[in-house]
Amino acid sequence: MELHEIIRSLRPIGEEPLRIVAPGKMPGTASGCFPGSAPARGVSECILPESPASECETLGAIDPLQVRIVAGAGTSVRLAVLHTQPMATHIELVAEEGASIALTEIFTAGAAAELSIRQAASSRTHLTLVELAGAEVHCTTDLAGGAARCEQQALLLVGGEEQGLLTLRTNHLVPDCTSRAQVRGVAGGRATGTFRGLVYVAPDAQRTDAGQQCRNVLLSDTAHIDAQPQLEIYADDVQCTHGATVGLLDRDAIFYMRQRGIDERQARQLQLTGFVSELLQGCSPEPLCDALTAAVGERLKML
């Protein structure tokens, strides 16, 4: 199935703010209520179904203007957002205590998206961000409660004359939070990919554990990748790593594959697919992940 078909088949996210509530928290309300239930004070509430199998709902949207999701304490929610138009989107995610949010965001056009994520104590977020075209994405994550954890995986694929931009800012505002970001970029043609990463550690955010890695491959002499991972640390008991590399395809690996009978074009594809596929492993649900992997494979052929 195509990406947009899969996302269209998910429960739609409305434009109005949505709050996910755990079963039992609001007795008397029908389960599986979104979208369309009358918003109370501008917020529509959604009760998760009781059945454990569907405990983790998946909501989807294509080209939304804005999305605001609050995952109430202890709830889990998965979101998939597809951008197919060159327009601006604002996405706001709030994970309350112990909540978990997984967002897969895919760009097939030069859209601009602003993402802001706020996490309370012991919450989890998992972000998979894939630019299949040169989009502009700014993501800010505030880790505002102890033992919150965020994992972010981003893939930037640009070709032709495209410009792709990704900014990841992670603010460790309180002690004992963990953040991981892995960014991979592939640029071909005359395209430019820009990555700006910043891990900010507030003065009392002790025992912060943060890692930000950005690896890139250039497919042509005229392609360009600008990777700037930065750390801004005001606490002294922290563990922060960051790094960025920009390189070409591994000639030795291509020789190795060709020596086994795989032609050069396929060997390059295989290597590139391998380079990016590690990044897509955490994405969910599975049909979406499969379609995304296929779309990435197709895109890589054209770079």
Next chain:
Amino acid sequence: MLKINNLHAAVEDREILRGIDLEVRAGEVHAIMGPNGSGKSTLASVLAGSEKYTVTEGSVEFLGRDLLTLPIEDRARMGLFLGFQYPVEIPGVTMANFMKLAVNEQRRFRGEAPLSAAEFLRLMREKSKVVELDAKLTSRAVNEGFSGGEKKKNEIFQMAMLDPKLAILDETDSGLDIDALRIVATGVTKLHTAENATVVITHYQRLLDYIVPDVVHVLYQGRIIYTGDRTLALKLEKEGYDWLINDYKE
């Protein structure tokens, strides 16, 4: 099967192979020995088509075709296999996917239908036994995180999967402990038939206890300076190369 005639090859204007003559027939096992830097690995890489080297003179015929004009992958598809001294890691590409593509590309070249997923799995299970390769390795990324012994076993596993006409094994024994050496060498011997040929490049006689060569060559300064039978390897092990190379030292 393979006829090398006066082969010269250079890397960045430095001549490494300086007139190699070698003929390998079906059913034969050749061993190429020689001190470090004599050009053994270069010969293997040039035959496989490595772009690091430039052939400056000479010719190579493989199964009746001019090998040097063929692209790397066509040499492989015709049945030339190189066991790498340093197998390359390919992150994110599983062994199974890599081998499936390689096997089916080679089948396509021979006009055979691709293997189905089930047939391929069966083949992989069968061939992994040749070198006692842990089945779990096939679901891991190519050579990534493999131990030295696993990497070399994996080379012979690939050889078993691809069933080449001519296998050139470049120091397949280096970095192996005694058990791994036995497994790898026995694997190579199992794969040997009257229709294929093997060229082993090695420093050590001990590999040749398992893989018994018909012919042993000594390569020095880019030329084969001496050719003998299997007893030559034993003599070299005992006496070193000095008695052979003294006349050639510059």
